[in-house]
Amino acid sequence: MLLVVTGKKSVRSLVAFITYWSAIKGAVKRITGLYQTISSTLNVEFAYDRRKPLIKDLNLVAEPGKTVAVVGTTGSGKSTLVKLLFRLYDPCEGSIAIDGQDVRHVRLSGLRRAIGIVPQNPTLFNGTIRENIRYARLDATDEQIVDFMEFQDGYESKVGEGGVRLSGGEVQRLAIARVLLENPKIVALDEATSAVDTLTEAEIQKALQRLGSGRTMFVIAHRLSTIVRAHKILVVREGKIVESGTHGELLAKGGEYSQLWTQ
Numbered sequence: 623m624l625l626v627v628t629g630k631k632s633v634r635s636l637v638a639f640i641t642y643w644s645a646i647k648g649a650v651k652r653i654t655g656l657y658q659t660i661s662s663t664l665n666v667e668f669a670y671d672r673r674k675p676l677i678k679d680l681n682l683v684a685e686p687g688k689t690v691a692v693v694g695t696t697g698s699g700k701s702t703l704v705k706l707l708f709r710l711y712d713p714c715e716g717s718i719a720i721d722g723q724d725v726r727h728v729r730l731s732g733l734r735r736a737i738g739i740v741p742q743n744p745t746l747f748n749g750t751i752r753e754n755i756r757y758a759r760l761d762a763t764d765e766q767i768v769d770f771m772e773f774q775d776g777y778e779s780k781v782g783e784g785g786v787r788l789s790g791g792e793v794q795r796l797a798i799a800r801v802l803l804e805n806p807k808i809v810a811l812d813e814a815t816s817a818v819d820t821l822t823e824a825e826i827q828k829a830l831q832r833l834g835s836g837r838t839m840f841v842i843a844h845r846l847s848t849i850v851r852a853h854k855i856l857v858v859r860e861g862k863i864v865e866s867g868t869h870g871e872l873l874a875k876g877g878e879y880s881q882l883w884t885q
């Protein structure tokens with residue numbers, strides 16, 4: 623800049639330099655992007671129907687490698703938070719960012735590669751467990767697929783139409799295995815509500831711990847064990863985060879969370 627002011631360089635070369643520098647910086651951002659810190663501006667708002675705002679004053683930070691559990695009554699807006707993150711919808715006000723970059727400025731294909739989703743009811747087709755897991759990454763080797771966890775009847779057993787031959791716990795573990803195979807940096811998990819026995823519960827928790835290791839995980843949580851293990855719990859009511867903290871902190875506070883807990 624000084625060289626331009628003193629007349630030693632032309633404005634044209636300064637413009638060329640800035641363009642060149644922006645291109646390099648852009649490229650570096652794509653290469654080094656950790657895709658791990660999720661944050662929002664203070665004023666994020668969202669409405670499906672403009673007359674009825676749903677998400678209000680959303681203030682959210684999820685730190686790299688940490689598990690954030692979202693809890694709240696039905697219809698409080700938990701799934702909508704995940705939809706905003708994944709850009710199925712954009713906020714009406716404010717913005718959500720990953721590593722400080724507004725998700726609206728990240729290429730959609732890149733964003734969806736960076737975030738893995740474990741849905742409550744995964745779509746399963748009538749093939750083997752191995753084939754259903756491979757669906758997440760068609761070029762995966764057999765070794766890569768069996769690396770994650772064990773299934774009682776083995777990887778070659780058929781799951782049946784829509785997974786009817788699997789137990790609720792196996793369906794959840796299969797959905798987790800798919801995302802482990804995808805290996806994204808961020809995971810959004812909509813935890814199934816189905817009750818499972820203690821042994822299955824322990825297996826699901828083991829799979830979840832592996833999933834959360836080194837990843838930022840955002841869980842719409844229903845299981846006690848998941849909530850207790852989370853690094854941070856967000857309590858959502860009518861689209862607002864009304865409390866946040868660890869399980870111990872929130873219980874000690876004696877507010878909304880402790881009421882949810884005793885219900």
Ligand SMILES: Nc1ncnc2c1ncn2[C@@H]1O[C@H](COP(=O)(O)OP(=O)(O)OP(=O)(O)O)[C@@H](O)[C@H]1O
Binds near residue numbers: 671694695701
């Ligand atoms: N696509 C949509 N169009 C219009 N309204 C919607 C849409 N999706 C959700 N809603 C409404 O927004 C509100 C919040 O829904 P959301 O699914 O985010 O809640 P939730 O806390 O995840 O509920 P649950 O625990 O039952 O899954 C609900 O009143 C719901 O009916």
